[in-house]
Amino acid sequence: MTTAAHSAEDLATEGGEIERQLAQTWKTPDGFWAALSTVDHKIIARRYILTAFVFLALGGALALMMRLQLAQPESRFIGPDRYNQIFTMHGSNMMFLFAVPVMEAMAVYLVPLMVGTRNIAFPRLNAFSYWIFLAGGGLLWISFVLDMGPDVGWFAYVPLSGPQYGAGKRADIWAQMITFTELSALAVAVEIVVTIFKQRAPGMTLDRIPLFVWSMLVTAFVVILAMPAIMVASTSLILDRLVGTHFYNPAEGGDVLLWQHLFWFFGHPEVYIIFLPAVGMVSTIVGTFARRPVFGYLGIVVALISTGVLSFGLWVHHMFVAGLPRLGESFFTASSMAIAIPAGIQIFCWLATLWDGRPVFKAPLLFVIGFFFTFVLGGLTGVMVASVPFDTQVHDTYFVVAHFHYVLIGGAVFPLIGAIYYWFPKFTGRLMSERLGRWVFGLIFVGFNLTFFPMHILGFQGMPRRIYTYQPEMPWDTLNMFVSLSALILAIGFLLFFYDAIRSARSGAIAGPNPWKASTLEWATASPPPAYNFRYIPVVTSRDPLWTTSGELTVAVGLRTDRRELVVSTVAEARPEARESSPRNSIWPFWAAVATTVMLISSIFSPWAVVWGSIPIAIALIGWFWPKGAPEDEA
Amino acid sequence: MRVADWKESAGLIAAPLAWLITTQLGQILPYVDCTRHTSFALGAVSAGMAMSLAGVIFIYPMQWHRLSFIAGLSLGLTQVFAVALMLQGLAVMMLDPCQR
């Protein structure tokens, strides 16, 4: 399907008019209701990212409170009940309200741009998912402020969280927060899969997909297959507590371990849901700053897929002291060690890329280097705790706390901050400060290691997790004080990062379309991109489009500008097969989210809320899907 | 890039599926092996290894420098899961099924 009617010169002349029409068709108007009705993936993603970082700051404040309490033995700063709420909130908040949402949000912004399309698939569902996420976060934090926050740990083991020991509504609030956040995450995962499979630019075959997009594809499938487990778990917990079912009651045939199996069947893939997007970010940053394509593309894709699959076979390693047969547990040891191999493959590929490239050590790459050190250390302690005898010694001690903070902060937060430095110019049109970025890196790297490394030793010295204080006779006081002081360095690093981000958004140096001279499609359009992303849909002929076309982008013409239109292409070879309309702004996702929120929160208090509450939801969904006679409805 | 045929993509399914099955059987069979003094767990892991290798057997005769992307993925995945299966097999050989 070549074109005789257009040439590059024609595109240059008609470009301004096309832009005007596209801007008119795709814009989000100003105003309050327009902001509630937008379906622009970039606006929604920015909201998501900002909200997630607010939750990060709140979770960090909780951590500082814990460190203040633990700095000295028999401290009276926080009492036991409040402390239980704080560590539960810290874990739940960081995992469900920060880590997963922020990674998904980066994908919501970047994936459509990187695959060369105009919007994410199912844009109204995207809008809905943000409101649901916000509602879940509000539910959790408002309860905490009202001294009704959950206090059963972020994993809410039964029987502590069950009807017999879990008084009040605290555990129900936790369980319903799960429903909100999982619903939101599942919705985004479906959008990502369909965007990547069906909306890629013509010519972007499977082996030309950017590595970040591959990592998000695998992540989205892990979300789809893992999250139902925790939905089943949290729903059955609420049922036990609200209507008297006996899923977890051994006296009536239920089983306490059932909770652990269901939770960790989700809970282990959950950490890979957080980690895989981060390694996609690392691949991208390494490629750009080594100024060569990442070495071992096939190996990295193999690593991503095998990590995703293997993550489903590790969950019992959280249950090594629950009394299961040793031989059965050892199968999970085997897989937990085996998963180090794909991680190692990726690390060697990145090292080879940097070695063979001409690296530019700007802030994003510094954070990637920080990731290398920190994540590898966390991975090493991970292989250690994968061994049953070793884990029997350190389970529920601060050794485990050290391990997972090394892999989560090293493996996810470092790449995330590097990614923010990297993509900030694309999101805002301005660069963050390179000088402050080095300070942020230094403070966070040093502060993190000083805070969390000693926890390995505290674990060996027998300090248990989740204790609100300890006796002066225990040999833990010096290290705890050291850890608490170091946490302040870490906190200052984060504060500096927030300061830099806010200041740069207002007055940072103007970035052009491609300040890093990167190779992927998001850098082929303006910074920030217009509402319609690309004037013409790109046509891709290589893995690194902007490096192989030297200043000229091959594009496709023929999409309408009077209605929102994008290209649907085949899964493997990205041959264009249809033009598809993309929905206009709509207020219905917001109302559907309000109705869903009311139903879910009411059902904490009465099961009939599910029945009556589903009526407004049905009405909102009918309003959402009922055709409006717009040009987008044409076929 | 041509769309891969089943010979190239079998490994994408066979190796992970074999590993999923051995992982599940590894939870059930120790009870059997303990009470009946059998070696079903070892048999299961061996069968899993065989199944995953079978997934890529058709790729070996192909010209390696002209393998499709999907064939490359199949080979790579099979290698990773073969390691996991091998470690599971080592566990079976080293541990007593009756241990708790």
Place this chain on the structure above:
Amino acid sequence: MKEHPVLDLVDLPPHGMGAASPTWWGTLAFMLIEGTGFALVIAVYLYLMSVATQWPLNAPQPDLAAGTMMTVLLLASLIPNLILTRFAKARALVSVRIGLIVMSILGTLPLIVRAYEFPAFAVKWDDNAYGSIVWAILGLHTTHLVTDLVDTLVLTVLMFSRHANSVRRYGDVEDNAMYWNFVVAAWVPVYLCLYWVPRL
């Protein structure tokens, strides 16, 4: 960047059908999510059975009448569903309208049968874990029946409106029919699990 046109998309259809339609893929993804949910609750059933000394717990074997009738009814409904899909592919408006009315009725009948299935187990959700998981599994499937019925009813009304005769609508009808196939397919392992596994 300078743009060089190499492809003209103007002759592509303005909306794809089947695998060329994002909503088709969205329906598939939803089936994957819900299918995983069904697989998990069946796994929970089997797990609870494995830790129990006797199964069913303090309850008789489930009565087969209502459940078997449900199975027959659902499987039989696949035929008009398939016919409706063919009508939708052929874009035959009147036939699609009739087909949707038939499927609306066929979507309502199982709910009546379902009302007889719950008591067939002679156990309540709060009696013991057996009762809890049986009611949970049946409840999950019932939710799917209800939501698909509402979907079908809305589509039926839509096909009598001014928005009816468009390729997009026929695609919606096909996707809805595909989802009904899933609701029926999900019932088969659930039926076998609830009614026949305890008899093993």
